[in-house]
Amino acid sequence: MTTSKELLRTELMPHMLCPGCGHGIIMGAILRVLAKRFENLDNVVLVAGIGCSSRIVGYIDGCTVHTTHGRALTFATGIKLARPELTVIVVTGDGDGLSIGGNHLLHAAKRNVDLTCILFNNETYGMTGGQLAPTTVLNAYSSTSPYGNTEPAFDAAKIAIAAGATFVARGQAFRTDALEELIDQALDNDGFSFLDVMTDCTEYFVRKNSLGHGSDMLFTQGLVNEDIQADLAAGPTIRPADGWPVRDLQKTGVLHQAPRPSLSARLSSKPAGQTR
Amino acid sequence: MVERRLIQGNEACAQGAIAAGCTFFGGYPISPSSEIAEYMAREMAKAGGVFIQMEDELASLGSVLGASLAGSKSMTATSGPGFTLMQEHLGYATLAEIPCVVVDVMRLGPSTGLPTSPSQGDVMQAQWGSHGDRSAVALAPGTVEEIYDFTIAAFNVAERLRTPVVLLFDETMGHMREGVTLRTPDPGSLWHRPIPPQAPGHMLDAFIPNDEDVAQVPDFGRGYRFHVTGLMHDERGYPTSDQGVAAALLDRLERKLAPVEDWFPPEEYLLDDADVVIVAYGIMGRVARQAVDQLRAGGCRAGMFRPTVLWPFPARTVKKATERAKVVVVAEMNAGQWAIPVEQTMQGRVPTVKINSLGIGVDELCEQVTAAAFTEAGVA
Numbered sequence: 281m282t283t284s285k286e287l288l289r290t291e292l293m294p295h296m297l298c299p300g301c302g303h304g305i306i307m308g309a310i311l312r313v314l315a316k317r318f319e320n321l322d323n324v325v326l327v328a329g330i331g332c333s334s335r336i337v338g339y340i341d342g343c344t345v346h347t348t349h350g351r352a353l354t355f356a357t358g359i360k361l362a363r364p365e366l367t368v369i370v371v372t373g374d375g376d377g378l379s380i381g382g383n384h385l386l387h388a389a390k391r392n393v394d395l396t397c398i399l400f401n402n403e404t405y406g407m408t409g410g411q412l413a414p415t416t417v418l419n420a421y422s423s424t425s426p427y428g429n430t431e432p433a434f435d436a437a438k439i440a441i442a443a444g445a446t447f448v449a450r451g452q453a454f455r456t457d458a459l460e461e462l463i464d465q466a467l468d469n470d471g472f473s474f475l476d477v478m479t480d481c482t483e484y485f486v487r488k489n490s491l492g493h494g495s496d497m498l499f500t501q502g503l504v505n506e507d508i509q510a511d512l513a514a515g516p517t518i519r520p521a522d523g524w525p526v527r528d529l530q531k532t533g534v535l536h537q538a539p540r541p542s543l544s545a546r547l548s549s550k551p552a553g554q555t556r
Numbered sequence: 557m558v559e560r561r562l563i564q565g566n567e568a569c570a571q572g573a574i575a576a577g578c579t580f581f582g583g584y585p586i587s588p589s590s591e592i593a594e595y596m597a598r599e600m601a602k603a604g605g606v607f608i609q610m611e612d613e614l615a616s617l618g619s620v621l622g623a624s625l626a627g628s629k630s631m632t633a634t635s636g637p638g639f640t641l642m643q644e645h646l647g648y649a650t651l652a653e654i655p656c657v658v659v660d661v662m663r664l665g666p667s668t669g670l671p672t673s674p675s676q677g678d679v680m681q682a683q684w685g686s687h688g689d690r691s692a693v694a695l696a697p698g699t700v701e702e703i704y705d706f707t708i709a710a711f712n713v714a715e716r717l718r719t720p721v722v723l724l725f726d727e728t729m730g731h732m733r734e735g736v737t738l739r740t741p742d743p744g745s746l747w748h749r750p751i752p753p754q755a756p757g758h759m760l761d762a763f764i765p766n767d768e769d770v771a772q773v774p775d776f777g778r779g780y781r782f783h784v785t786g787l788m789h790d791e792r793g794y795p796t797s798d799q800g801v802a803a804a805l806l807d808r809l810e811r812k813l814a815p816v817e818d819w820f821p822p823e824e825y826l827l828d829d830a831d832v833v834i835v836a837y838g839i840m841g842r843v844a845r846q847a848v849d850q851l852r853a854g855g856c857r858a859g860m861f862r863p864t865v866l867w868p869f870p871a872r873t874v875k876k877a878t879e880r881a882k883v884v885v886v887a888e889m890n891a892g893q894w895a896i897p898v899e900q901t902m903q904g905r906v907p908t909v910k911i912n913s914l915g916i917g918v919d920e921l922c923e924q925v926t927a928a929a930f931t932e933a934g935v936a
Contacts, residue, residue: 358622552601
């Protein structure tokens with residue numbers, strides 16, 4: 281059996297992620313699922329946009345493409361339609377996938393293009409220095425919300441469900457076993473699968489909001505997880521001095537499953553020549 | 557196969573794409589280019605390809621680049637506002653060396669402008685629209701038949717040099733119907749992207765150039781595992797912040813386009829003894845050619861130079877065509893965009909006059925050329 285280490289481009293180590301960042305944990309989960317499912321990644325394409333999350337595809341020894349800011353899903357759509365036999369995975373961030381690339385997420389979900397989109401949601405723009413993201417919670421501080429955020433956060437999963445994604449789940453860097461299971465199920469779905477994954481930017485979001493260390497913040501993922509919250513009541517509670525919650529209360533696990541024919545299936549069901 | 561047909565410029569473009577082996581079209585509706593997407597929507601499936609209407613022009617070109625990475629000859633078509641939105645991906649395609657054809661049926665701008673009016677206003681945008689120092693390839697057909705031929709040629713250049721190729725024509729040419737001879741190209745004459753010589757697998761040399769300075773990047777799904785990025789990269793395709801590597805890469809990307817000038821000979825009309833050389837491309841070339849006849853009937857030794865490749869700027873060809881001229885007149889349907897490099901090429905040797913309009917007829921062009929020739933060079 282292939283090990284996840286065999287799927288790494290070790291010549292590129294050390295990686296560029298910061299200490300305490302949750303992205304490497306998610307990448308590890310992706311690698312373990314891929315190692316379980318594939319002998320090699322000759323026919324697996326990992327498509328990324330721009331941002332910290334998007335840099336991880338470069339470390340994976342598959343067919344990898346680091347595209348432009350927000351547009352990974354558009355490249356991925358072209359790749360999948362041109363060569364439907366390939367497994368296509370999109371790695372994006374919350375700014376990349378929900379702000380600059382929000383429209384592409386809506387349309388990829390609507391089309392039910394057969395690929396898996398994994399959104400690394402760290403509530404901030406890490407690569408550019410911790411600016412406000414569409415997923416930053418109300419009142420949180422960032423380098424472009426120095427008085428506290430005045431806008432509520434997007435719920436990425438609800439957006440994907442509303443737009444027509446056929447498999448939607450929320451995972452956490454906090455719980456890799458559950459995350460691996462979700463990635464596996466997402467890859468099984470014949471259509472557009474969307475995963476919103478909680479992760480933390482320790483260098484900017486956590487520091488700016490005085491939220492402790494990476495490990496403390498990782499623990500808050502458990503605290504806002506409706507499913508395991510009760511079990512963690514004895515652990516540390518992380519709240520800034522003025523008391524706003526650092527994360528919205530969110531459900532995790534599989535949130536939505538509504539199979540319907542994928543874009544490739546619908547395209548191949550139209551006989552050429554019958555036009556109007 | 558040779559076929560004689562009466563067709564519209566936009567349809568000739570779509571037919572040329574199919575003849576060239578295009579199997580992916582990602583588009584977004586915009587006047588005056590929409591007929592290209594409509595034709596491809598109907599014909600791509602019959603040709604065993606894929607048509608998809610994307611959510612905007614950023615997505616159109618994104619899908620085209622994705623399909624090209626997966627091995628399809630890919631194309632999109634748009635007009636000014638959409639072409640503007642595509643600029644980032646044009647820069648990406650240049651740096652990541654992804655073959656594609658982008659058709660810009662030019663309309664009057666800026667902004668929404670006059671969506672159904674012809675213009676040549678995107679000439680500078682085709683070269684300088686994307687950020688950074690970047691050499692573009694832009695072709696300018698002058699007849700409906702040339703639109704067909706140049707679309708095929710655009711795919712050949714894109715594949716051979718792994719670069720985006722822009723086809724520039726205007727609303728009039730896109731919507732004009734002409735009798736054309738469509739020659740199905742001999743399959744052996746069609747270029748395909750260079751195949752990497754190495755064995756499949758983990759690849760550490762995907763961006764090592766061949767003897768034409770073109771990276772031999774494999775298609776996704778052919779057993780090669782490699783990385784593509786819009787960051788400055790080394791010959792492995794991996795990101796680097798080494799400025800020396802970046803400079804060498806930019807230099808190679810420019811160098812590989814040098815032969816394009818020789819692949820697209822200009823139309824030269826009565827240049828041998830011409831005192832006045834009218835430089836005009838696309839639809840303006842047709843006006844200029846008639847103006848030359850009319851000017852000569854009136855005793856003025858005029859000639860025409862119609863370039864068919866606008867970028868990279870064909871400096872050698874322009875120099876040669878104007879070496880005996882006493883005055884050079886650049887007639888464009890914009891405020892004098894291509895006249896800028898023409899004037900630079902003249903280096904003050906002879907006066908360069910700009911004639912610019914939103915649309916000009918033969919008589920008016922003759923009048924303006926006559927006046928300019930007399931004022932600037934004493935040519936009557």
